[in-house]
Amino acid sequence: MRIAERRLLATRPHRPGTGGLVPILVLLAVLLVLLTVRQPDFLAPSSLMSFLGRSAPIIVLAAGQYFVIVAGEFDLSVGSLVTAQVVVAARLIDSEPSRTWPVVVLLLASGAAVGLVNGLVTTRLRVSSFITTLGMYLILVGAVYLWSDGAPKGGLSEEFRRFGRRAFEDVVLVGRLPFAVLVLLAVAVLAVLLNRSDFGRTLVAAGGNPRTAELSGVRVHHVKTMAFVLSGLAAAVAAILIGGYSGVSFQAGAGLEFGAITAVVLGGVALGGGRGSVVGAMLGALTLETLFTLMNFYGVPGALRTAVQGAIILLAVAVSARRSVRR
Amino acid sequence: MSTALTLPARRATPGVFVALALTLAVGWLVVTVDGGQLFNQSTTVSLLHVAAGLGLVAVGQTVVVIGGSLDLSVAYVVSLSTLVAAEAMQGGDAALLPGVGLALLASAAVGLLNGLLVTKAGINAFIATVGVGLLLKGYLDNGYDGPAGRTSPALVQSLGYQRVGPVPVSFLLLLAVAAAVGIVLTRTRFGHHLLAVGGDPQVARLSGVRNDRVLVIAHVLCSLCAGLAGVYLAARLGSGAPRVGTEGLYDLESIAAVVLGGTALAGGRGGVAGTVGGVLLLASIDAILNQLEVDAFVKQVIRGVIIIAAVAVHARRAVRKAGW
Numbered sequence: 001m002r003i004a005e006r007r008l009l010a011t012r013p014h015r016p017g018t019g020g021l022v023p024i025l026v027l028l029a030v031l032l033v034l035l036t037v038r039q040p041d042f043l044a045p046s047s048l049m050s051f052l053g054r055s056a057p058i059i060v061l062a063a064g065q066y067f068v069i070v071a072g073e074f075d076l077s078v079g080s081l082v083t084a085q086v087v088v089a090a091r092l093i094d095s096e097p098s099r100t101w102p103v104v105v106l107l108l109a110s111g112a113a114v115g116l117v118n119g120l121v122t123t124r125l126r127v128s129s130f131i132t133t134l135g136m137y138l139i140l141v142g143a144v145y146l147w148s149d150g151a152p153k154g155g156l157s158e159e160f161r162r163f164g165r166r167a168f169e170d171v172v173l174v175g176r177l178p179f180a181v182l183v184l185l186a187v188a189v190l191a192v193l194l195n196r197s198d199f200g201r202t203l204v205a206a207g208g209n210p211r212t213a214e215l216s217g218v219r220v221h222h223v224k225t226m227a228f229v230l231s232g233l234a235a236a237v238a239a240i241l242i243g244g245y246s247g248v249s250f251q252a253g254a255g256l257e258f259g260a261i262t263a264v265v266l267g268g269v270a271l272g273g274g275r276g277s278v279v280g281a282m283l284g285a286l287t288l289e290t291l292f293t294l295m296n297f298y299g300v301p302g303a304l305r306t307a308v309q310g311a312i313i314l315l316a317v318a319v320s321a322r323r324s325v326r327r
Numbered sequence: 328m329s330t331a332l333t334l335p336a337r338r339a340t341p342g343v344f345v346a347l348a349l350t351l352a353v354g355w356l357v358v359t360v361d362g363g364q365l366f367n368q369s370t371t372v373s374l375l376h377v378a379a380g381l382g383l384v385a386v387g388q389t390v391v392v393i394g395g396s397l398d399l400s401v402a403y404v405v406s407l408s409t410l411v412a413a414e415a416m417q418g419g420d421a422a423l424l425p426g427v428g429l430a431l432l433a434s435a436a437v438g439l440l441n442g443l444l445v446t447k448a449g450i451n452a453f454i455a456t457v458g459v460g461l462l463l464k465g466y467l468d469n470g471y472d473g474p475a476g477r478t479s480p481a482l483v484q485s486l487g488y489q490r491v492g493p494v495p496v497s498f499l500l501l502l503a504v505a506a507a508v509g510i511v512l513t514r515t516r517f518g519h520h521l522l523a524v525g526g527d528p529q530v531a532r533l534s535g536v537r538n539d540r541v542l543v544i545a546h547v548l549c550s551l552c553a554g555l556a557g558v559y560l561a562a563r564l565g566s567g568a569p570r571v572g573t574e575g576l577y578d579l580e581s582i583a584a585v586v587l588g589g590t591a592l593a594g595g596r597g598g599v600a601g602t603v604g605g606v607l608l609l610a611s612i613d614a615i616l617n618q619l620e621v622d623a624f625v626k627q628v629i630r631g632v633i634i635i636a637a638v639a640v641h642a643r644r645a646v647r648k649a650g651w
Contacts, residue, residue, distance in 0.1 A: 074453075076579075126642035127635055128592045134579050135635035142627030150624075258457055271451045307465020314444060314458040321449035 020268040020276060023320045024283045027266075031290045038297045046175040053167070053178030054245065055289035057082075057238040060184065061256055062263040062285035063191040063278055064234025067227040069264050072207035072273025073122060073129035075228060077136035078235040078260060081114055082253025084144040085239035087152050090248040094154040103160070107236045114140070115232025119225030129228075137257070145250070152248045164244020180241050187237060188282060194230070195278040203227055207273025263288050266316055343588050343604035346637060350608060354615035363618045370614050371493045376563070378610040379497035380556050382603060384577045385584040386505050387552025389602045392585050393512070394545040395525035395594025396445055396452040400437065401553040401581060403463035405572030408434050408557025410467075413476030413567035423479040427558050434554025435547050437463070442543030460578075471569035478561045487562035497559050501603070504552065509599040521545055526595025553577070583634050584609055589641060608637070 035042050042048070061078055068075040085107050092106070093099045118136055122129045167178040194200050205213040206220045214220050235253075242252055261271075267284025269276025291312060295305045351365075358365040384401050391398050408430040415426035437459065444455040478487075489496040512518035520541045523531040532538050553572075560571050572578075582592075587605030590597025612633060616626045 121635060121639065125635075125639040127638045128586065130592055131583065131586050131638045132635055134583065135631040137579075138631030138634070139628050142624045142629075142631065146622060146624035146628065262454065262457065265451065265454050271453055301469065303468035303470075304465050306461045306468065310458045310461025310465065313454065313461070314448075314450060317450045317454050317458075318444070318448040321451075 021280050021283065023316070024267050024280055024287060027316055028283060028287045028290060031287060031294055035290065035294050035297065038294075042297075045173060049167075049174050049177055049181055051289075051293065052184065053180035055286055056178075056180040056184040057241045057245070058256065058259055058263065058289060059282050059285040060187050060234050060241070061238045061260040062267070062281045063187060064231035064238075065257075065260040065264050066191070066267075066269060066276070066278045066281035067194075067203060067230045068129070069261070069269055069271060069281075070207045070273055070276055071203050071224045071227045072210065073224060073227070074133060074261070074271075075115075075118065075231045076130065076133040076257045077114065077118060077140060078231060078238075079253040079256035079258075080137045080140040080144075081111065081232065081235040082239040082242060082256055083250060084140045084253075085111065085236055086243040086248055086252040087144050087148055087250065089160065089239070089243055090152055090156050091148060091154040093157050093160055095157055097157040097159050100157050100159040104240060107239060108233060111232040111234075111236025111239070112229050113232070114235075115229035116225065118232070119228030122228065123221035123224050152250065154248075156243055156248060160240070161244040161247075164241045164246075166244075180245070183237065183241060187234070191278045191282070199223065199226065200278075204274060209274065259288065260285070262313055266313065268320060342641060343601050343608060343637075346587075346640075347604055347608045347611065350611050350615070354611065354618075358615060358618045361619055365615065365618055368493055370618060372490065372495060374610050374614040375493070375495050375498040377613060378606050379495060379501045380560055380563075380575065381577065381580055381584060381609065382498075382501040382606040383504060383556035383559065384553050385581040385588075385602050385606050386501070386508050386599055387549035388581040389585050389588070389590055389597060389599050390508060390512070390521070390545045390552075391452075391542075391549045392582070392590050392592060393525045393594060393597050394521045394542050395528065396542060396545065397456065397582065397592070398441060398546065398549050398553075399453065399456040399578045400441060400460035400463060401549065402572035402575070402578040403460045403467065404434050404437050404550050404553040405557040405560065405575070405577050406467055406569050407437070407463055407572075408554040409561040409564070409571055410471065410475055410567030410569060412558050412561045413478045416477065416479040416482070418477030418479065420479045420481040423482055426479065427482075430558050430561075431551055431554045434550045434557065438547035438550025439543065441550065442546030445546065446539035446542050464573075467569045471567075474564070474566040474568050476561075476567040478565050478567075482558075482562045483565055485562070486559055487565075497563075500555075500559070504555065505599045505603050508548070508552075512598060517541065517544065522595055524594075580609065587634065587637050587641075 032043075042051075065075055065078065089103050089107060092103050114136065118129070118132055121127050121132045163179050163183060167176045169176055171177040202213070202218045203223050205216070206218055206223050210220050238256070239253070246252070263285035264276075264281040265271060265284070266287055267276065267280030267282070269281050291309065292305070295308060300308060355365045364370070384405065388398060388401065411433045412426045412430035415429045416422045441456055441459055444450045444459065445452045448455070450458075486497055486500065491499065512521065520531065520536045523534065523536055524538050524541050528538055556577070557572070561567055564571065584605035585597070585602050586592055587608055588597065588601030588603070590601060609630070612630060613626070616629065621629070
């Protein structure tokens, strides 16, 4: 089994990383230049750090979604999972500082559990992941409203909220270093290591051609289920950051699933699986956030922002589709 | 060749109707024990109204899904169509037909854009239609805060509220549209080409099918159906409603109905009859839970579970047939 896996991977010339990242890096650079033209001190360390801190949740979600998408599946449940987790955390903590850590552990565990259910239903019961996670979305939204009788209750403790909104002050070089950036760094390093590990490569193989992977000894069901668990864990981390940064609401995670999927695709990862790197996915999320900040600085009215977002996504994906066809 | 292509569609149909019959039987029993009535005039009428709106969208969705594509912009097309129709009519009967025509034209234009983005620009359908959805959302949010325009009274009376016995005219419209689309899928060259493109684009192309053109037409048909649903909702509500499509979750629910009806999300297999069954199943569950006065949130949980379970049962049957 092990040998079979290694041989399969050895024959795959496609290394994740490098080449596919050029378009997203160019787009990111262009947006950053436009930003600095308008707001010259944006690139100052402290404002850059707080920008990274604000972008951390969507980047973490994109990393989680990457594993699911590269395996050839979708996870539409992450937005509702974030909402559910924030609301549940507030009710369980109920402004009691001593409950912070147990609840953090509970959130991570329940995120993984939701991912496990998504994964098992998709692989064992052979339900298309689009439907599985759509059903999970309906279930989570309904359950969380039901459990809280239609209005969020309780409150988050300051200890819980610091992950999302506090920072180390007076750090050399950068000045202010938000906790969220550290969380982001840890997640990013873990994600890249996973992506390059045997697991990451078997996952890409399973997404590229499940039949071939199966015949080469990859336990496709197993790695795909793990991908959903990773996405659930990422949603839990994002929920902790979002709850800290913007507080409790039923809108906490609204639309994040489409944001994360868009970010992943912007980063050059193919829907349908088998192609792309996790670095690209995270850069895609960063680019999306940069775009929002840019529109903020240029005073684009809120409603038009979605339209601009849509246009840029279509343009970016069309350009990269053209490139890959030529190749 | 044509029989080989249409056969799986026919075989896939009964499952959902068995599920529908079982649901209705169990639902009737539970509601009766609970002291209510499932099959009285008002529940039946409202069930069929719910089915008409979702059904029109889902029939269109079936067409693109069979072609191996999908359309997540339909919810916004529905909203757009209600506004175009109601604003063109201005509450007068004179502009009824131009209003409906304009609404359908605007919808078809969105479908054309979707189709061109998917085929000519080579953008994955998921991203292309989410992107177009965002464009429409931006336009709607920017221009409208609430209801706008007024639907012509004649349309409200006919399509919105007219009934033949317990059957609303809108449901008859759904049946007519479903029958028409069904005939197009099973009896015309376009239908056969669409199944071929959805089944295996490469093989279809090598067999001389013009894939791009087939898919563009499929997307236009899908948006037209969503536009028609918008016209119906404008008639029902009496005005244009900028958020009626998204609040009704028409994008995701229509896909759920299509999959419940036995159409494969990967394309190349399925039919409209199953979709209508799927829509009726969703609407019946809704009606039963309403009769039992189940909390709205519990309803959503139950609906989520049922959608997953129904598709899982389907998948199991399909696997057994394939002899795995």
